Amino acid sequence: MRFSFGYLLLFGVALASEETYRAGFGATTLGDLESYVPLIHEAGKLNVDILVLPSPQVSSLSPLERSCEIDNYDEVVKTMAAASKQARLYVVAHLLEKTRCQNKDELVRSNLVFDREGNIVAVYRKPLNNIDNCTTSATNIGSFTTDFGVQFGLLMEEDLVLHKVQDLELKNYVMAGAWSSEIAFLSASQFALSWAFTHDVNLVSSSGIFSGRRGSIASSETGVTVADLNKLGEYQQASAPLVNLSTLKDTPIEDLSQYIIRPLDLTASVHGYKETVCHGGLCCEFYVKTGFVGSKDDEVTYGLAAFDGVRHFDRTHNIGAQTCAVFACAGLCKRTYNLGSQNDTNVVFEEISISGNFTESIQYPIILTGSQSEPGKFDMYVQTKQVTLQNMDFENLLTFGLFGRDFSKDTEDFVLDTDSVSIYETINEEMTEFFDYVWIRLRVLLIFASIYVLEMM
Incomplete structure (x- = not known):
């Protein structure tokens, strides 16, 4: 035996x-x-x-x-x-x-x-x-x-x-x-x-x-x-395939001049809200629900971004790319994505999901964080060409999104896509983003002012 x-x-x-x-x-x-x-x-x-x-x-x-x-x-x-x-x-x-x-x-x-x-x-x-x-x-x-x-x-x-x-x-x-x-x-x-x-x-x-x-x-x-x-x-x-910012050799820096970006409404996100951002033939649907939003002097804001076009890569290549992402940025999210030393945000995401109608059938989840902790739940599922990325209970989230490769566009020249983003639309996009940013901040101030008045009565 x-x-x-x-x-x-x-x-x-x-x-x-x-x-x-x-x-x-x-x-x-x-x-x-x-x-x-x-x-x-x-x-x-x-x-x-x-x-x-x-x-x-x-x-x-x-x-x-x-x-x-x-x-x-x-x-x-x-x-x-x-x-x-x-x-x-x-x-x-x-x-x-x-x-x-x-x-x-x-x-x-x-x-x-x-x-x-x-x-x-x-x-x-x-x-x-x-x-x-x-x-x-x-x-x-x-x-x-x-x-x-x-x-x-x-x-x-x-x-x-x-x-x-x-x-x-x-x-x-x-x-x-x-x-x-x-x-x-x-x-x-x-x-x-x-x-x-x-x-x-x-x-x-x-x-x-x-x-x-x-x-x-x-x-x-x-x-x-x-x-x-x-x-x-x-x-x-x-x-979840997450990367900690401290492990990267270089701080991510990116020109976002061709991206369509909407600021994340942190006030509305406390109750959960949806936003759709489109660029070219790609539409990204976002759902965000945040928990406690603390107050810091160096408060980090978030942008909801969509991109569908051609990117320059590895010095001599032009590649077709499609991106749906939520990312943190110091101050107003404008044309350059640079987190710098911002690796500790004041936002807790109770739930966040991204869905996009991608051209190709393969997309890659991109998660960058300033925290060592794992999310409470992570899912990624594909229905035909509709891809959904979902995350729950996450702190210090810096980037959360989907990157898709569109190989059919690899031969195109790397130029500004004037058909989908005209000069007028670019200026209008920047003005809309600015006023959205100001309005969101004013709403927060109005809420605190209302609480103060009620307490004084």
Whole structure:
């Protein structure tokens, strides 16, 4: 009997190990060979199956400022191959290679995958400037299969926005490559989390590990962080894909000149109220009910925003985007979205829901908060192309919305959409927003004045 119990226990452990794998990423600000090798050896000691290394930070550097490392590309590859073989794990690295063509130097960025024997089993290349002028041509998004029975999609970070990666129909992805571009309400870490949540897949990146609807399960500032992932990406637990403002490297800043924005009426929202905001062919329906609204000198206001058009992304791309969102802003919500240090609002949302008639069938929930607490309830459901996002019992909410990609508009030029927003309409929109803002503030003052008069009588 004891033998049978022990046998079953060992069988259960073996079965669990077959259903999961251990992923890791190296968190460091260096992103160079000197930090790569120690991270690989550290991951090997932690029994990591696949490790994604940090990416070189090229956004603030000129193309050839990293010439010392880039000139030694072959040496870097050999060193990393030897390290992955010694540590006995798969390694995903984003490297820069300098090539000479047309009498000038250009940079090519490559995602390389090394197996446990140090062999390169997958390569994904792109020119740094996204323009293929060199003899070294770009390659397509690919995949590779590991010896632990998992097939991975191999991505660079901008692919999450630029391509319909879901067409690969995989449940596991690795992603490397610096993402310097931000679009409205999005940063790299925000969108990676939302992308994994929406598609319910595992995503191992150089900035975190995201396990589908379970959310972010690993993040760190230094060293190697690991997590055990289900190979099928199936998890019983689900949590809202929220990001804390303190974890973002940059404060979100966005030009909202093409957005239609209405100020949130905080006085009316105490009793619950609805508002519809439309832009182009997209109409966003908002329902907001707030609880206690405290008083602070640095009171934060909220805007209800809708956008349907073309956005500039990643320096050389124009993408179709549709957005419905509630966002906080310091003072009057005008043409620039910049929260700055405002990460503690004086509003408690008892219920908030957003619904929009999006063109595409896939949207991404974007939730940015200044609080560590989870919402009391979170739901997202789709009925044909009508998508609804609902949240309840939330404090310090900074952004709550839906971001949809309209791939049919990707070829359009990035210009002001004069058909849907004329100069007259833009001026009228700004005047309406201003008077709405003033009227809401006057209503609050009138309420307090009425209470004061009644108490004096």
